[in-house]
Amino acid sequence: MAGLDPATSEPRGITITADDFGLSEGVNEAVERAHRDGILTSASLMVAGPAAADAVRRARRLPTLKVGLHLVVIEGPAVLAPAAIPDLVDTDGQFPSDPPRLGLNYFFRLRIRRQLAAEIRAQFAAFVATGLTLDHANAHKHMHLHPTVGRMMIDIGRDFGLRAVRIPAEPPAVLARCGTQVGLGARVLYRWTALLRRQARTAGMTTNDHCFGLAWSGHMNAARLQSLLAALPEGRNEIYFHPATTRNALLRRLMPDYEHEAELAALLDGEALAT
Numbered sequence: 001m002a003g004l005d006p007a008t009s010e011p012r013g014i015t016i017t018a019d020d021f022g023l024s025e026g027v028n029e030a031v032e033r034a035h036r037d038g039i040l041t042s043a044s045l046m047v048a049g050p051a052a053a054d055a056v057r058r059a060r061r062l063p064t065l066k067v068g069l070h071l072v073v074i075e076g077p078a079v080l081a082p083a084a085i086p087d088l089v090d091t092d093g094q095f096p097s098d099p100p101r102l103g104l105n106y107f108f109r110l111r112i113r114r115q116l117a118a119e120i121r122a123q124f125a126a127f128v129a130t131g132l133t134l135d136h137a138n139a140h141k142h143m144h145l146h147p148t149v150g151r152m153m154i155d156i157g158r159d160f161g162l163r164a165v166r167i168p169a170e171p172p173a174v175l176a177r178c179g180t181q182v183g184l185g186a187r188v189l190y191r192w193t194a195l196l197r198r199q200a201r202t203a204g205m206t207t208n209d210h211c212f213g214l215a216w217s218g219h220m221n222a223a224r225l226q227s228l229l230a231a232l233p234e235g236r237n238e239i240y241f242h243p244a245t246t247r248n249a250l251l252r253r254l255m256p257d258y259e260h261e262a263e264l265a266a267l268l269d270g271e272a273l274a275t
Contacts, residue, residue, distance in 0.1 A: 013232075013235070013236060013237060014041075014232070014237050014238070014239065015041055015042055015208065015236070015237070015238040015239070016039050016040050016041045016042070016238075016239055016240075016241070016267070017040075017041070017042045017044060017166075017238060017240040017241070018030070018031045018034065018040055018042075018043045018044070018240070018241050018242070018243055018267075019043075019044045019070055019138075019240050019241070019242055020044070020046060020049070020070065020140075021043040021044055021045045021046065021049075021055045021059075021067070021070065022045050022046040022049030022050075022051050022052035022054075022055035022056075022070075023046055023049045023050065023051060023251070024049075024050065024051050024244065024248050024250060024251055025051045025054050026245045026246040026247065026248060026251070027055075027242075027243065027244045027251075027260075028051055028054050028055045028058050029244075029245045029246075030243035030244045030245045030260070030264045031043045031055070031065075031243065032058045033245070033264070033268065034243055034264060034267035034268060035062055035064070035065045036062070037268055038267040038268040038269070039267055039269075040065075040241075040243075040267050041065075041066060042065065042066035042067065042068065042136070043059070043066075043067050043068075044067075044068050044069065044136070044137075044138055044240075045059070045068065045069060045070055045127065045130075045132075046070045046072055046076060046077075046140070047079060047123050047126040047127050047130075048076070048077040048078060048079045048093075048126070049072075049076070049077065050077075050250065056130045056132065060131070060132070066133075066135035066136070067132050067133070067134075067135055068134060068135045068136030068137050068138065068164070069123060069124060069127045069134065069136075069138075069157070069162075070137075070138060070139070070140055071120065071123055071137060071138065071139040071140065071143070071144065071149075071153055072095065072123070072139075072140045073088075073095060073102070073116065073119070073120070073139065073140070073149055074096070074097065074098075074099065074102055074140060074141050074143050075094075075096070075097040075140065075254070076094065076095055076140055077093055077095075078093050078095060078119055078122075079119060079122040079123050079126050080093075080118060080119050080122050081093065084115070084118065085115040085116075085118065085119050086115075087105075087109075087111060087115055088112065088115050088116060088119060099141070099143075102143075103146055106146055106149060107147070107148050113148060116149070117152050117156065120152050120153060120156050121156050121159075124156055124157055124159070124160040124162070125160070127160070128161075134157075134160060134161050134162060134163075136162075136163075136164040136165065137153055137157050137164070137165055138165065138168075139153065142168045142214075144165070144196060145168065145189075145195075147196075147199075150195070150196045150199050150200075151199055153165070154199055154203045154205060155203070158203060162205070163205060163206055164205060164207070165196070165205045165206075165207055166207075166208060166238060166240075167193050167196055167197050167207045167208055167209075167211060168189075168193060168211045168214060169190055169194075169197070169209075169210060169211055170186070170190060170211055170213070170214045170215060171190065171210055171233065172186060172187055172190060174210070174212070174228075174231050174232070174233060175215055178224070178227045178228055178231050179227070180215055180216070182215055186214070186215065189214075207236075208236045208238040209233075209235030209236045209237065210232075210235060210236070210237045210238070211238045211239075211240070212237065212238070212239045212240070213239055213240040213241065217242070217258075218242055218255055218257065218258030218259060218263070219258070220241050220263050220266055221259065221262045221263065221265070221266050222262075222265060222266040222269045224266075225266045225269070241263045241264075241266070242255065242258055242260055242263055243260055243261075243263045243264035243267055244260035244261065244263075245261070245264060246261075247260055247261075
């Protein structure tokens with residue numbers, strides 16, 4: 001079992017990440033608390049999120065918190081104005097929540113791919129403009145598993161100093177040891193992550209070996225975290241969470257069944273990585 005490394009104050013071999021940093025002040029407060037008083041080591045920033053400015057202010061006073069880009073190309077706000085990317089977003093500048101249609105458009109339509117590349121570049125530029133060090137990148141809803149999005153994120157990100165990419169590869173065998181059996185879709189997804197890993201490694205990017213948080217997304221409570229820590233495989237492991245101190249209307253609409261407060265409690269559990 002990995003414990004805390006006194007030299008770095010983070011768990012050896014384990015990255016503990018919070019996604020959706022900048023989505024709400026409740027999420028941002030949870031990230032700050034979980035890093036100061038818990039086991040959180042990194043956070044992924046939505047640069048156009050409603051509370052992005054608040055997230056950046058908090059991150060600046062947390063010099064040991066590693067912050068990366070949480071790229072949004074589905075179900076969330078864009079950086080560029082709708083007039084610049086009219087085929088990507090609605091008149092409010094929001095990406096739709098339609099993975100199949102988006103996936104086809106991103107792959108087959110040249111006009112949309114050009115707009116997508118411009119938006120991805122704008123999100124990296126917005127991150128760099130915060131003055132924060134770019135620790136990593138991943139994508140909302142794991143959309144970087146789409147080969148077009150993944151390639152653009154890596155190629156464009158490299159221009160902004162990107163060196164590490166999350167591979168959302170959650171081993172079914174580990175989940176089975178924790179009492180959770182996954183279906184065929186999750187097994188296919190696990191194999192599909194090999195494409196993104198090849199893209200990242202070809203570009204010289206650092207990647208995690210294993211990632212946890214998919215099957216239990218929004219429900220990574222203390223008991224599940226303990227069972228997972230006891231079953232972690234060798235290699236670089238990332239466990240990601242969606243913590244929040246409070247659930248506002250936006251969180252309730254986007255993630256109606258998520259247990260944000262329970263995930264924060266798991267991150268604040270002092271016993272989690274004690275042995």
